Amino acid sequence: MAKDWRYSCYPFMREKSCLVDYEIRTDSLTTRIGDAIAILEESEKNAEVIAILRQIQPLAYHVNGSVRGRVAITTEDLAWLDGIYDEFVERAGETIQQFVLPQGHSGATALHICRSEAKKSYRALHKVSEEREVQEILFQFLGLLANVFFVLAVEVNTIHGVEEIPFKSKSYGKIEG
Template sequence: MTKTKSKARYTCYPFMREKSCLVDYEIRTDSLTTRIGEALAVLRDEQQHEEVAILEHLQPLAYHVNGSVRGRMAITQQDLDWLDGVYDRYIARRDDWQNFYLPQGTKGAALLHVCRSEAKKSYRALHHVSTEREVDEMLFSFLGLLANVFFVLAVAVNDNQDTEEIVFHSKSYGKG
């Protein structure tokens, strides 16, 4: 008896051949969610308990951001308020946020910088979606704040492990 193979096995994502920018956004936010998982694994090894708890809460939210355009809006004001609170807590720990730091440090901090970059790419992909269809403004707020939260988490992880930040001085902008 020969079994017929399902076509699903040859399709990594059912919407992959759509022409809409929405697919690119969904792939981008899937990458963000995956990178959060990678950062979680490393931060667990680095014993960064507070940051692990934050990422464990954030990872499902990243998938909710993913589905909130094609499907039902799954990010709430409560989610945004929680993320705002995380940002405020970390910002209060330092007074030198005017500097631009190179994305480096411990492996966990470096991966948080990768997550920051993925959040920015997701924001940009969402902008492209918004040229094709209506997008809830809360998704932009969430992704923009999320990128900033990843930055402050990266700095905190470096601080926790006595890894000094390297200030970047641009030759392109400012007094350089």
């Protein structure tokens, strides 16, 4: 009797390897990018950010398959993402010289969720690297991607006139009072 695929949400789900967790995590990242696009499409002001996210989303699926399969993230992809980061860091200026609360416009908060998903994906990739060899470009890509989502979130808040709220940690740095 042939296997009925309707009962399988992912063919590798029962593997013991951390690789499955990484693949599920990066699938979640890719889905969250799609959600951010949908939220941002509510305003024409977000067209530039949406265009960037539409290029990032397939790359997130490429980083997903780049461990089990052939590495599909290229130095060109990384250079493109570097350029995006540099552009939006320059635009943000002083704003990103501090920690800020992940808040504001709904599109910005969706991008902060993407940032968090990219960090979780990076951590899951680290766990995979304890089991098998992982190409450094994948770590570079995911780390940079998290930072790109941050600067894009700041950009969306700026576009919509939402001020960032600085976060002052009570756990780190000088305690005043």
